[in-house]
Amino acid sequence: MHIIKRAAMPSWKAWLIRLAAILLSLIVSGLFVMFVTKLNPISVYIEMWKGAFGSSRKIWNTAQGTAILLCISLAVTPAFKMRFWNIGAEGQVMAGCIGTAAVMILFGNKLPTFWLMVCMVAASVASGIIWALIPAIFKANWNTNETLFTLMMNYVAIQIASYLSTVWENPAGSAHIGVINMNTGKGWFPAIFGHEQTINILIVAVLTAVMFVYLKYSKHGYEIAVVGESENTARYVGMNVKKVILRTMALSGAICGIAGLIIVAGKDHSLSTTSAGGQGFTAIMVSWLAKFNPLMMILTSLLIVFLERGAGAIATSFRINDSIADIVTGIILFFIIGCEFFVNYKIVFGNKGAKQ
Amino acid sequence: MSTAALELKNVTKRFGNILANNNVSLTVNKGEILSVLGENGSGKTTLMNMISGIYYPDEGHIYIDGKEVLIHSPRDAFNHGIGMIHQHFKLVDVFSAAENIALGFDEPGRFDLKEVSKKVSEISKKYGFNLDPSKKIYAMSVSEKQTVEIIKVLYRGADILILDEPTAVLTPQETEKLFKILRSMRDDGKAIIIITHKLHEVLEISDRVTILRKGEYIDTVETSKTNEAELTEMMVGKKVSLNIDRTEPKDPQKRLTIQNLTVISPDGTKVLDNVGFTAKSGEILGIAGIAGSGQRELLEAVAGLQNIADGKITYFDPSSGKAESLRNKTPLQIRDLGVRLSFVPEDRLGMGLVGNMDITDNMMLRSYKSGKTVFLEKKPPKSLAEKIVEELEVVTPSISTPVRRLSGGNVQKVLVGREISSNPTVLMAAYPVRGLDINSSYLIYNLLNRQKENGAAVIFVGEDLDVLIELCDWILVLSSGRVSGMIPARGAKKEEIGLMMTARGK
Known part of the structure; x- marks a missing residue:
């Protein structure tokens, strides 16, 4: 497995990767919430949204x-x-x-x-x-x-x-x-x-x-x-x-x-x-x-x-414990920051073309 | 009848999408010196690193004494009798020669430094080295350190020696000595590969030459049946004329005088000691010397980037003839005096340019203060960038590409292009062709020549003495921070300059 630096990537592709990272982070933290608290992740996300944008005052x-x-x-x-x-x-x-x-x-x-x-x-x-x-x-x-x-x-x-x-x-x-x-x-x-x-x-x-x-x-x-x-x-x-x-x-x-x-x-x-x-x-x-x-x-x-x-x-x-909220935030940030790695590098599996 | 000591067959190595070596084959026989010739980036070093176990080939086969081998690590390479002498020495400064030679080599039995010293002396005598095994590395000259590296691989029983650009750091006299030793090793039956891009050395030392170009194997020829022009053509891929047109200076005028210049480094040593000379308009003054003899400090002192302990730097204005002192002035103050002083520093991306900025922004380095508002004027630097890209044939996707993405030659074109765009009256260039291919090198020489014809006083710090002799009007030789002589370049002898490079200055 090698890590190879990419040549410059078109920006639409980079944004697609970032979007995918956000979606993936929601899925992973949703599974996590479901597994730990037995709550429905969808309703958790709705509650999150409401917490920030639920009313004009919010x-x-x-x-x-x-x-x-x-x-x-x-x-x-x-x-x-x-x-x-x-x-x-x-x-x-x-x-x-x-x-x-x-x-x-x-x-x-x-x-x-x-x-x-x-x-x-x-x-x-x-x-x-x-x-x-x-x-x-x-x-x-x-x-x-x-x-x-x-x-x-x-x-x-x-x-x-x-x-x-x-x-x-x-x-x-x-x-x-x-x-x-x-x-x-x-x-x-x-x-x-x-x-x-x-x-x-x-x-x-x-x-x-x-x-x-x-x-x-x-x-x-x-x-x-x-x-x-x-x-x-x-x-x-x-x-x-x-x-x-x-x-x-x-x-x-x-x-x-x-x-x-x-x-x-x-x-x-x-x-x-x-x-x-x-x-x-x-x-x-x-x-x-x-x-x-x-x-x-x-x-x-x-x-x-x-x-x-x-x-x-x-x-x-x-x-629920405040820490669950922090963990969800952490997972989402991890994915968003981590996806930059895939914007700059690609991973190649195996040793293509190698013959001995 | 010679037999193959080492044979490479169809070796390929990729780095990502870059093909560093494509299907390269090479053979070196016992009792033979083979040159591997190619420009920077042609894949010479990659190839040698695969032989010495630093890289592992993607495809192809390596044979030693006719048997196929797999070289996974430098230790494997040792065990097969391969010894590599790198361009940058890998020695422990505070250890003696004998200690460095024994370091990391597991000999059976008790460690006995005396025994090591004895063996080192034997090897020295056999091949004509001159080395004191108990001398510490920090007290050694560059050529002595190289000797230690060579003896180190011989001590370990290497039969195949690879030398990566061994003469780059040597004076002509030291090079001659090294070649003598290489010949005596060859006559002893060793197989020797020497990597170089200096043609006259190829012709002088090697029996056969393998030429690489852009990672591709081009050909292998017998040295006695070829010549400089033919080798260049194979190396570059097209005919190039290797002549530098040196015109006679027109009406040289005193432009820059340096008197008793002394610069003391932060650790208290005198890096420049009582240096004095005059650079005239319409002339190229070459500065020769072993690397680190004070060349960098000298140019930086003139450019206003060094603290000067003593001495005078005087500039004579071409139109008014007025004398201005440049001592301890900042680069901005120098420019405010109306002095058009351009400087192509040795460290291109660390000093002359900003690697992460694009060509336009790098043009702006010299001109960003222009205009009365607090905002930048982007148009003039942009058109300058376009002009330089076009006139100097800079290979780049666009002028908004970060310069660190460009190849060495193109980076240098950008830097030199910017520095000469202000029509300098004094142009200083430190090692401007280092790492450049032949075509780019000659383009740079021509640009310097054009500045000379325009009446600039050009100061050129170089390392290739043949070029200095061919290009310059005068050659100043520095030795340990002192001037050991200044001679006219026309008719100068390399050996004469070489002696001055190591002489104690006046």
């Missing part, structure tokens, strides 16, 4: 969840394209959340709404940038390992949030921050067309378009690609590699900051150690699955959010 929430995950994925993409392994999006989002919450709590009743919003945006973006730039500066100047550094920065951010929960506790003695400005609604994003999710989705839609153009058509985007592919080539043509690294990480951090802003001002109206909720890590998968293409990320983030919500729904409605 559709809005799924769309908002997709938007937030997409926003963080957009943030990690330029760094990954540059082969800067930023796994600190979680912490950078937390930093953005903290910045936003701080302004809402400290200035909520002191500033007019417009200036309050300006300060919230500035604070969230600045915190995200600071959190991303610290490891970038060390990487650019002393070539430290960015993976470990960004990972550790996550825990620092989470601990700060934990500390602030006691400083700004509300109600007193609860050791966590309840809804910020509950009575006044100061610093909350306004509802548009009757839905408070609209503005969050719009912000991310604009960001997606901007990032797509930035990465594909701008000089900065080109520099990011060249530095990522080969630092030697970048130096050879005179790019300032250090500057590109710092600038790109600042951008990454800024978008993470905006994600934090959306989470606190547009969705939770609160701050906790789980505000980012692991999405900083999930975003890495979203970005890779979409091969760093912002438009494809709309689909991949939707897929992940759908799986999460759907799995949560079957866990509650069939009163």
